[in-house]
Amino acid sequence: EAQVTQNPRYLITVTGKKLTVTCSQNMNHEYMSWYRQDPGLGLRQIYYSMNVEVTDKGDVPEGYKVSRKEKRNFPLILESPSPNQTSLYFCASSNWAVGADTQYFGPGTRLTVL
Amino acid sequence: GENVEQHPSTLSVQEGDSAVIKCTYSDSASNYFPWYKQELGKRPQLIIDIRSNVGEKKDQRIAVTLNKTAKHFSLHITETQPEDSAVYFCAAGYSTLTFGKGTMLLVSP
Numbered sequence: 691e692a693q694v695t696q697n698p699r700y701l702i703t704v705t706g707k708k709l710t711v712t713c714s715q716n717m718n719h720e721y722m723s724w725y726r727q728d729p730g731l732g733l734r735q736i737y738y739s740m741n742v743e744v745t746d747k748g749d750v751p752e753g754y755k756v757s758r759k760e761k762r763n764f765p766l767i768l769e770s771p772s773p774n775q776t777s778l779y780f781c782a783s784s785n786w787a788v789g790a791d792t793q794y795f796g797p798g799t800r801l802t803v804l
Numbered sequence: 805g806e807n808v809e810q811h812p813s814t815l816s817v818q819e820g821d822s823a824v825i826k827c828t829y830s831d832s833a834s835n836y837f838p839w840y841k842q843e844l845g846k847r848p849q850l851i852i853d854i855r856s857n858v859g860e861k862k863d864q865r866i867a868v869t870l871n872k873t874a875k876h877f878s879l880h881i882t883e884t885q886p887e888d889s890a891v892y893f894c895a896a897g898y899s900t901l902t903f904g905k906g907t908m909l910l911v912s913p
Contacts, residue, residue, distance in 0.1 A: 721900075732904060734903075735900065735901075735903075738900050748900075780847060786899075789898050790898055790901055792838060792850050792853060793838070796847065
């Protein structure tokens, strides 16, 4: 089954404790992206990657890191989480052969930073 | 970068009525305009999309129109049903996507 998976689905942590949210897709998509969703603010892009070893900042990259060592995986790293990073996070992937295309979203990760 | 404005933020209709959600974008290079539906607690899912070489696209009760000159596009849902209740997002872009802030649609029986 074609899908995007994220882990963990729920996470409660404390300020300053490094964490990684994993994202994996099995559709051989070039493009992958991370969004955060907050009430009233919609989906805001954190980072995106158009292929292996190529990553770019989105609209809200501060406090986040990403890496794209393999085509299927795109982990999101919070080196020192803070309470303002409490949010719902979505990973997405798409075929980028013709530019922007349909994005397939993972199930989401609800993160709470105390 | 691209800026997408979406209106209204909330929309209440009676079952059977039509619903229209409008978006404007700023970057004339944008050539892809998808619409996503997000039910409570679920991930966003594509419901319809349109590219800049097409002015209108329809899929059963859902249609999208695009006016590239005015830089706006709209989602039209006819004969609304309670199961259409959700948050709808528009997006625009050419290499990556920028999303609007969403419209909460409530269809009352």
